[in-house]
Amino acid sequence: MSVAKVEIKRRKFGVLVDNASLVALVLLSIFLGLANPRFFTLTNLSNILDLVSPLGITALAMGFVLMAGSIDLSVEGVAGLSGIVTSFLVKNLVNQNNFGFSALLVALLVGLSCGVLNGVLLYRFRIPSFMVTLGVGFITTGVGILLTRGNTIPITDWGFRQIGMGRIGPVPVAFLLTLGVFFVMWFLNGRTIFGRYVLAIGGDEAIARDLGINVNRTKIGIFGLAGALYGFAGAILTAKLGSGDINASLGLTFDSISSCVLGGIAITGGVGNAVKVLIGTFILTILRNGMILMGISPYVQQGVIGTILIFTVALTIDRKKIKIMK
Amino acid sequence: MENQPLLVMKKICKSFPGVRALDDVSIEVMPQEIVGLVGENGAGKSTLMKVLAGIYQPDSGEIIFNGQKVSIRDPQQARNLGIAMVFQEQAVLPNLMVYENIFLGNEKKFASMGVINREKMIREAENLLREIGITISPLAYLHELTFMERQMVEILRNIWVARQAEISNPLIVLDEPTTVLEEREVELLFSKLRELKKQISVIYISHRLNEVVELCDRVYVMKDGKNAACFKKGEFDEDLLRSKMVGREFHGEYYLISEQVEPTPKVVLELKNCTRKGAFEDVSFQLREGEIVSICGVVGSGKEELCLALYGLMPLDAGKIYLHGKEVRISSPAEAFALGIGYIPEDRRNDGLVLNLPVFENVTLPILYRLRKGLFLDRESQLNVSKNMIEKLRIKTPSPFALCRNLSGGNQQKVVLSKWLLSKVKILIMSHPTRGVDVGAKHEIYALIREFTRQGMAMILIGDSFEEDIGLANRIITMKDGKITAILDATTCKPNPSDLIGYVV
Numbered sequence: 130m131s132v133a134k135v136e137i138k139r140r141k142f143g144v145l146v147d148n149a150s151l152v153a154l155v156l157l158s159i160f161l162g163l164a165n166p167r168f169f170t171l172t173n174l175s176n177i178l179d180l181v182s183p184l185g186i187t188a189l190a191m192g193f194v195l196m197a198g199s200i201d202l203s204v205e206g207v208a209g210l211s212g213i214v215t216s217f218l219v220k221n222l223v224n225q226n227n228f229g230f231s232a233l234l235v236a237l238l239v240g241l242s243c244g245v246l247n248g249v250l251l252y253r254f255r256i257p258s259f260m261v262t263l264g265v266g267f268i269t270t271g272v273g274i275l276l277t278r279g280n281t282i283p284i285t286d287w288g289f290r291q292i293g294m295g296r297i298g299p300v301p302v303a304f305l306l307t308l309g310v311f312f313v314m315w316f317l318n319g320r321t322i323f324g325r326y327v328l329a330i331g332g333d334e335a336i337a338r339d340l341g342i343n344v345n346r347t348k349i350g351i352f353g354l355a356g357a358l359y360g361f362a363g364a365i366l367t368a369k370l371g372s373g374d375i376n377a378s379l380g381l382t383f384d385s386i387s388s389c390v391l392g393g394i395a396i397t398g399g400v401g402n403a404v405k406v407l408i409g410t411f412i413l414t415i416l417r418n419g420m421i422l423m424g425i426s427p428y429v430q431q432g433v434i435g436t437i438l439i440f441t442v443a444l445t446i447d448r449k450k451i452k453i454m455k
Numbered sequence: 456m457e458n459q460p461l462l463v464m465k466k467i468c469k470s471f472p473g474v475r476a477l478d479d480v481s482i483e484v485m486p487q488e489i490v491g492l493v494g495e496n497g498a499g500k501s502t503l504m505k506v507l508a509g510i511y512q513p514d515s516g517e518i519i520f521n522g523q524k525v526s527i528r529d530p531q532q533a534r535n536l537g538i539a540m541v542f543q544e545q546a547v548l549p550n551l552m553v554y555e556n557i558f559l560g561n562e563k564k565f566a567s568m569g570v571i572n573r574e575k576m577i578r579e580a581e582n583l584l585r586e587i588g589i590t591i592s593p594l595a596y597l598h599e600l601t602f603m604e605r606q607m608v609e610i611l612r613n614i615w616v617a618r619q620a621e622i623s624n625p626l627i628v629l630d631e632p633t634t635v636l637e638e639r640e641v642e643l644l645f646s647k648l649r650e651l652k653k654q655i656s657v658i659y660i661s662h663r664l665n666e667v668v669e670l671c672d673r674v675y676v677m678k679d680g681k682n683a684a685c686f687k688k689g690e691f692d693e694d695l696l697r698s699k700m701v702g703r704e705f706h707g708e709y710y711l712i713s714e715q716v717e718p719t720p721k722v723v724l725e726l727k728n729c730t731r732k733g734a735f736e737d738v739s740f741q742l743r744e745g746e747i748v749s750i751c752g753v754v755g756s757g758k759e760e761l762c763l764a765l766y767g768l769m770p771l772d773a774g775k776i777y778l779h780g781k782e783v784r785i786s787s788p789a790e791a792f793a794l795g796i797g798y799i800p801e802d803r804r805n806d807g808l809v810l811n812l813p814v815f816e817n818v819t820l821p822i823l824y825r826l827r828k829g830l831f832l833d834r835e836s837q838l839n840v841s842k843n844m845i846e847k848l849r850i851k852t853p854s855p856f857a858l859c860r861n862l863s864g865g866n867q868q869k870v871v872l873s874k875w876l877l878s879k880v881k882i883l884i885m886s887h888p889t890r891g892v893d894v895g896a897k898h899e900i901y902a903l904i905r906e907f908t909r910q911g912m913a914m915i916l917i918g919d920s921f922e923e924d925i926g927l928a929n930r931i932i933t934m935k936d937g938k939i940t941a942i943l944d945a946t947t948c949k950p951n952p953s954d955l956i957g958y959v960v
Contacts, residue, residue, distance in 0.1 A: 320570055320571055321566075321569045321570050321571060322562045322563070322566055322569050322570075322571060323569060325551075325555060325559070325562060325571065328548075328550060328551060329548055329551065329559055331550070332548035332549065332550040332551060333548055336546045336547070337548070337559075337560075339530065339531075339546055340546070340559050340560035341531055341560040341561075342559070342560050399548070399549075
């Protein structure tokens with residue numbers, strides 16, 4: 130009944146458990162540093178920052194979706210489509226357009242619309258989010274292929290390409306953008322009504338609705354925000370790759386979810402924050418990077434990451450809610 | 456002003472298909488008063504409260520709150536009026552902190568442009584907690600708190616919401632708030648409630664009559680959906696409440712007592728010192744062939760858990776189960792079924808039937824392995840078997856192909872019964888077999904139960920009322936707080952409901 134009791138209880142679980150993902154990240158870095166001297170070189174660290182972006186952006190978006198107890202499988206499709214739309218709008222080898230950075234705005238809008246579509250379908254038809262977003266993911270991928278007829282759209286706007294390739298000293302521009310998104314998400318998560326409602330819905334949707342929270346509107350907001358960020362990430366990918374390509378975003382859905390899970394976001398919803406997502410993104414990235422440095426076969430790498438993922442989910446999941454997910 | 460009641464519910468009636476749940480029920484609650492509401496299970500307490508909360512709409516009658524006639528459409532509106540329910544299933548979010556829970560849904564008061572002023576919220580929560588004298592940190596997560604502390608958070612939230620709407624005296628309904636509390640915590644809750652009484656009124660629903668006597672200024676007794684009595688503090692004690700809660704006319708023939716079977720001496724099931732921590736303790740009894748043993752007790756007495764344990768849905772912490780003299784372990788429903796134990800769950804729509812499958816599929820579900828023809832299912836015999844059952848049990852369905860969801864409650868229950876009849880279980884556990892079933896179908900289900908016992912089936916029953924328990928059973932086991940308080944013979948001489956109530960509350 131007293132304040133003291135609550136504090137004692139917390140201490141028993143420990144600071145280490147609360148920050149398990151950070152501990153894992155530090156241990157992993159130390160291990161990789163010892164195993165391979167190349168790991169802690171400036172080039173490699175800069176390389177890691179480059180690999181973290183724009184994955185960090187989609188992971189942060191996914192983090193919000195997971196915290197609300199849903200899941201979004203449309204990342205690849207939405208990011209892919211937005212990236213292709215971007216490539217058509219900046220200076221490219223296919224048409225005469227040259228809209229420069231305003232193409233970014235369009236990418237955000239394309240993403241936002243797909244995300245809002247996700248949210249609206251979700252509550253109109255009352256189907257689980259994984260089905261809705263899977264469908265929208267396929268549709269957007271299809272539209273992307275239709276637009277390009279399966280080809281890649283090379284871009285020649287060197288200014289625009291800087292958001293994917295540019296570096297300020299050793300720090301990639303794309304990482305700075307990711308960091309910017311991180312701060313926005315951190316603020317939304319911790320400081321706004323919206324962020325609070327995300328966690329409330331993830332905690333127990335029925336109770337949240339009972340207390341007068343507009344669950345449907347909040348969910349449309351969550352998926353819309355996520356979609357816009359996928360669009361942003363898609364534009365960065367196009368800048369990075371130098372062409373609009375539906376395959377550029379391949380694997381982004383899995384990596385976004387993995388990042389969240391490795392950071393300690395429970396896929397059952399209700400717990401997590403932006404810091405954890407970013408940490409998770411770093412864990413996933415340096416895990417890959419480290420395995421490459423150690424010369425582990427890419428096929429084995431996938432297996433290792435899959436295995437780690439399952440164990441992390443087993444650690445973080447709230448089994449009382451498992452019935453909802455089936 | 457003091458003499459004007461806060462709440463008046465006048466001549467409230469509410470019917471459901473086949474049952475008159477509330478029949479001209481009236482209650483009043485004064486400002487700063489704690490009013491008890493007692494009655495047997497099914498007496499209409501929860502229906503009345505659901506009408507008050509706007510979950511149900513009354514068929515007739517009126518509600519006057521704070522001197523104004525109101526119609527309450529939904530819980531949201533009830534809350535805005537200053538009427539809040541605190542149920543046993545708590546409406547708090549374990550993943551959020553105390554202060555976040557208190558203000559959830561009302562953050563706008565502490566925000567500009569959607570950005571929350573956390574410090575202001577925490578300070579307000581601290582003040583609120585201090586004012587009521589609860590020493591929990593506003594930054595504690597709800598899952599770190601005890602049940603009672605979470606209850607207080609919920610009450611605080613309701614008080615705060617009422618204050619914001621400038622309602623000086625909100626009404627809070629506490630539904631069985633002490634079921635999972637320890638004695639020390641109950642005392643604490645009571646002292647808090649007495650303190651809070653300066654600014655709220657409480658409707659206190661409980662099966663624990665001693666608590667009602669201790670806490671309440673006034674108490675209403677309900678019986679069969681009607682007002683049975685109302686007492687002021689000092690005018691009532693536990694015995695008086697008990698006698699008013701029961702005392703219905705008892706019609707033996709309604710339960711087909713003339714068809715009751717004398718059980719054979721053969722013991723089919725025996726429990727020895729079975730314990731499940733937090734649910735029941737040291738339970739021992741025997742069940743004989745053709746016998747119906749009914750388990751009586753209030754919600755929280757452990758009777759439901761005991762049945763779940765016997766069907767392998769809840770593991771035992773200690774004790775032994777003997778089946779036909781041989782010790783067995785029942786750790787899953789599949790094992791229970793293999794041992795010849797069947798189970799009719801309380802929630803047949805979710806747990807007893809596959810509602811989206813036709814009747815014949817449901818009927819034959821447990822015996823599909825018997826209806827094979829080589830590798831394949833023999834649809835013909837599946838249909839024949841079910842047609843036979845539909846006829847025998849008089850299941851009213853347009854055809855064997857009708858979906859179970861389209862059947863009435865009574866007929867759904869008959870489908871469940873037919874499954875167990877076909878699968879030839881030796882022991883059947885029935886939890887509220889006639890709940891939500893109309894009178895005619897009830898009678899037919901009783902007839903089927905008698906028929907089952909004639910064939911030697913033994914049954915454990917949790918009835919919907921004491922009358923049902925007494926009427927059907929050969930023996931009655933009463934339970935209270937997880938322990939058996941008495942085992943009464945009901946074969947030759949039926950006890951009275953009022954004899955039982957002393958053992959269960």
